[in-house]
Amino acid sequence: MIAERTFAVLLTVAALALRAYYAQLFYLNPDEAMQVSAATAGNAVAFHHPPLLYWVLWLTSLAGEQPWWLRLPSVLAGGVLPALVAVWLRRHVHTVTAWGLATLVAVLPNFVFLTMQIRGYAIALAAIVAAMIALDKAFDTLSRRWLLWHFAFLYVAILSEFMSVWAAIGLGCYALMHPSIRPHFRVWAAGQVVALALYGALYVSVVVPIAGERRTETLIQAYLAGAFPARAQNLFFFAATGIFKQFVYLAGGIPAGAIAFGLAVLGIGVWLWRRDPRTFLCLMPFVAIVGAVERVYPFGRSRHTVIIGVICLLAIGASIDRLARRFPFARWAVPLALLATGLAFPMAEFHNIPTNHWKAERLTLLDQALREKIPAGATVIADRETYRLFEFYYVPRSERLYRRGQSKPIAVHQFTMRPVARDHVLEGAGYWMLDAGFAQDDLKPPAGAIVEYNDSGVAVLYRVP
Numbered sequence: 001m002i003a004e005r006t007f008a009v010l011l012t013v014a015a016l017a018l019r020a021y022y023a024q025l026f027y028l029n030p031d032e033a034m035q036v037s038a039a040t041a042g043n044a045v046a047f048h049h050p051p052l053l054y055w056v057l058w059l060t061s062l063a064g065e066q067p068w069w070l071r072l073p074s075v076l077a078g079g080v081l082p083a084l085v086a087v088w089l090r091r092h093v094h095t096v097t098a099w100g101l102a103t104l105v106a107v108l109p110n111f112v113f114l115t116m117q118i119r120g121y122a123i124a125l126a127a128i129v130a131a132m133i134a135l136d137k138a139f140d141t142l143s144r145r146w147l148l149w150h151f152a153f154l155y156v157a158i159l160s161e162f163m164s165v166w167a168a169i170g171l172g173c174y175a176l177m178h179p180s181i182r183p184h185f186r187v188w189a190a191g192q193v194v195a196l197a198l199y200g201a202l203y204v205s206v207v208v209p210i211a212g213e214r215r216t217e218t219l220i221q222a223y224l225a226g227a228f229p230a231r232a233q234n235l236f237f238f239a240a241t242g243i244f245k246q247f248v249y250l251a252g253g254i255p256a257g258a259i260a261f262g263l264a265v266l267g268i269g270v271w272l273w274r275r276d277p278r279t280f281l282c283l284m285p286f287v288a289i290v291g292a293v294e295r296v297y298p299f300g301r302s303r304h305t306v307i308i309g310v311i312c313l314l315a316i317g318a319s320i321d322r323l324a325r326r327f328p329f330a331r332w333a334v335p336l337a338l339l340a341t342g343l344a345f346p347m348a349e350f351h352n353i354p355t356n357h358w359k360a361e362r363l364t365l366l367d368q369a370l371r372e373k374i375p376a377g378a379t380v381i382a383d384r385e386t387y388r389l390f391e392f393y394y395v396p397r398s399e400r401l402y403r404r405g406q407s408k409p410i411a412v413h414q415f416t417m418r419p420v421a422r423d424h425v426l427e428g429a430g431y432w433m434l435d436a437g438f439a440q441d442d443l444k445p446p447a448g449a450i451v452e453y454n455d456s457g458v459a460v461l462y463r464v465p
Contacts (some may be wrong), residue, residue, distance in 0.1 A: 007099055008083055015106040016079030019116040023075050023323035024068040027363040029188025030385035030437050032118040033392035036061065036070060037093045041400045048210055052159035053070035053120040061397060067360075070118055077122035078115025082106035084129040085313065091136050093317035094324065101313050101320075108252045108342050113353050114303050121303055122147055124160035127153045128167045128307055132281075135171060139180035147184050158198050162297065166285035167307050168195060174281035191458030225426070227300030228292050239289045249349065250309030259338055260309075260316055262431030266314030270322070282315045296362065302349050363393075369453045369461065376414040378432055385437030386459075388417035426464070433462040 028036070035049070039057035047170070056073050082102040089098035105111050115122035129189060131153035138146035154171070157164040173182050182214060229238040247264065248257030264282070271279040285308045291297030298304045323330040374380065382390065391400060394412045409418045417434070420426065422442045426433070432452075435443045436459035445462045453461035 004095060004099070008086065011056070011086075011099070011103060011106050012079060012083050012140040015082050016075065018083060018112050019075040019078050020068070022113065022354070023071040026067070026358045027360045028067050028070075028118065028389065028392060029354070029358065030389045032067075032070075034388045035118055036065070037388060037391050037395075037400045040065075040397045043228075048206070049120055049161060050159045050206065051360060052123065052156065053118070055125075057118065065392075066395065071116055074118060075116050075462070077126040078111070081115060081122065081129065083124050084096065084126055084133065085310065086135070088133045089141075089313060089317050091133070092314055093321050094331050095355040096331040097317045097320045097324070097335070100332050101317055102172075103335060104251070104313075104339055105310070107339060109348060109353060110249055110303075110306075111250055111283050114306065117352075120160040120301075121163070121306065123308060124157045124164050126165060127157035127160060128164060129310070131157060131167075132311075135175060138184070139178055142180060144184055144187055147187055147191070147359045151194065154191075154195060156200060157160045158195060158202075161306050162202075162305055165199065166288045166305065167311060169287055170281045170284040170311060173284045174277050177277040177280050195409055224298045224300070224302075227298030227304065228295055234344065235293060237394050238292070241306065242292065242299045243286060245277045246305060247312070248307060248347060249301045249303075250312070251338055253345040253347040254339060256338050256341035257347075259334075259341065260312075263319040263334070264312045266322070267318040268312075270318070271315070278314060278318075282312050283364070285311055290300075301347070303352055354455055357455070362455060362458045366453070366455060366459050370415075370434075371413055372417045373461065373463075374413075374432055378415040380412070380415050380417045380432045380434050381426060382417050382419055382434045382441035383422060383437050384419050385442065386434055387417060389436060390417055429464050431464050437458050 035053065036057055039054040040061050042058065053073075057070060060070055060073065074076055082105045086102035086103050087097045089101060110264045115125070126246050131150050134146050134150035134153055137143065138150055154164075154168060158168065172192060181188060227242075229235055244257065247261040248254055251257045251260040268282050269281060270276075271282075285305075288297060288299045290310065292299035320330055320334045323334065327333075384407070388409075390412055391407075391410055395410050407419045409416050411417075415432070420443070426444070428446075428448055429448075433443050433445055433449065435441070440457075440460045443460075444460075446464060449462040449464045451460060453459065
């Protein structure tokens with residue numbers, strides 16, 4: 001049997017290597033480019049996220065703006081995440097079970113690609129798991145020092161991604177129900193007050209400015225539509241399907257998600273019968289359903305609530321250990337089955353998983369086509385996703401003036417690029433149109449437009465004579 005320390009090192013190296021490989025393979029997607037532009041422009045509240053990633057990007061970009069370098073903080077956080085998950089789980093479940101489930105986080109595509117992109121999710125996930133480890137250590141040793149570490153990690157998570165609020169709720173209820181909270185209740189309560197103050201500051205500085213934006217409602221109606229209840233939809237049905245979707249995202253597909261869901265229900269059910277505090281840790285994050293009903297936070301099969309699935313690994317591990325009382329091989333066989341099923345029947349999130357079209361060389365080919373086909377002095381109309389992508393690649397760091405809802409024409413090679421809103425109907429003649437966003441359907445070319453370049457999945461270039 002391989003030693004635990006050796007397996008931990010091998011798994012961490014594999015997790016880091018996978019993420020580092022893809023970090024240098026793909027060019028930035030439009031969301032990543034938006035966040036870099038906002039950060040380098042010094043506008044930490046220009047997008048729909050807390051500011052920590054922007055601060056990190058601002059510092060990182062001072063040394064260089066190669067995509068792999070800007071992605072490095074996420075790669076490092078995502079690379080150590082599986083080991084952190086195992087360290088946390090092994091405090092509650094068998095060591096083999098813990099490392100088996102950690103392997104899912106290391107290898108499954110949803111986790112690999114999410115935690116190599118320029119987003120705050122990798123840092124938030126690592127910080128939340130570290131906060132759970134520190135809280136358990138504080139309870140086990142009655143240590144005020146570990147309790148302070150718990151809050152330090154929790155604050156990092158809060159400042160990284162809004163999904164951390166659901167973990168904070170679960171951890172708060174878990175702590176309140178834990179008998180070891182009594183000796184350090186005052187310190188814990190003070191830490192909670194600081195956490196609430198952070199959320200109050202984020203609400204004022206980030207949430208309020210974007211709450212009334214037309215673009216926010218557009219996002220809800222577009223690619224986030226399935227994460228909010230439709231008009232007149234049965235809320236019980238929405239909640240039930242949404243809960244199941246959390247496990248589909250966790251395990252990478254519907255068959256594996258069904259297995260994970262069944263194991264989680266069994267584990268939580270046993271804890272509920274025994275009044276175990278871990279019940280609240282796993283159940284309370286599902287308050288995210290209320291966020292979707294109130295149309296303030298998505299609850300679906302996406303990265304936005306990935307933390308719920310990660311926390312529920314605890315209940316899944318407990319069920320595996322119960323099964324192992326009769327079938328000891330279940331401790332490695334069940335995680336292996338989840339991994340194999342997730343890889344064999346994947347169900348990826350469109351905006352999370354890069355495709356082969358996003359390889360760096362495809363952007364180089366597009367660049368060459370733009371140089372060759374577009375005449376000097378021409379005007380190119382682009383959707384906002386394309387505009388933000390080209391802003392990162394072609395506008396010097398010192399000249400980016402990222403403002404929410406505002407943009408200016410930018411110079412790209414021999415032409416000028418202007419952005420227009422999604423689905424804007426264009427008129428007139430004598431210009432070019434470029435759509436290089438997530439999907440080439442944001443621009444509506446007028447009648448008579450000629451396709452001059454089409455690299456499916458990368459970009460479509462129109463000439464309007």
